[in-house]
Amino acid sequence: MIITILTIFVLAAFVGVEVVSKVSSTLHTPLMSGANAIHGIILVGAIMVTANATNWVLATLGFIAVLLATVNLVGGFVITDRMLEMFSAKKAPKPAAEEAAR
Secondary structure, three states: OHHHHHHHHHHHHHHHHHHHHOOOHHHHHHHHHHHHHHHHHHHHHHHHHHHOOOOHHHHHHHHHHHHHHHHHHHHHHHHHHHHHHHHOOOOOOOOHHHHHHO
16 A cells, blocks of 8 residues: 555656646746645645644644645745746836935
């Protein structure tokens, strides 16, 4: 049983790497936004499971799941924000004479 689960995990990791590496750079931002939506759903699910924990082991595992899902979600939004900044128009610096007049 554990060998089957481990095999599926490894194959899924390889497929994920191949799929993401073939995405063009212009599609990475929408891909990250979609992934962030999915991670938000995962975070809500982890909170619900933790709220219904019946013993301390489940509560601890649930807390770790909530913590990791939160870090993943926030990190995804930070990366998306940085990627969107690359596509925004750069503002020209103001002339020194104009700044001195203020």
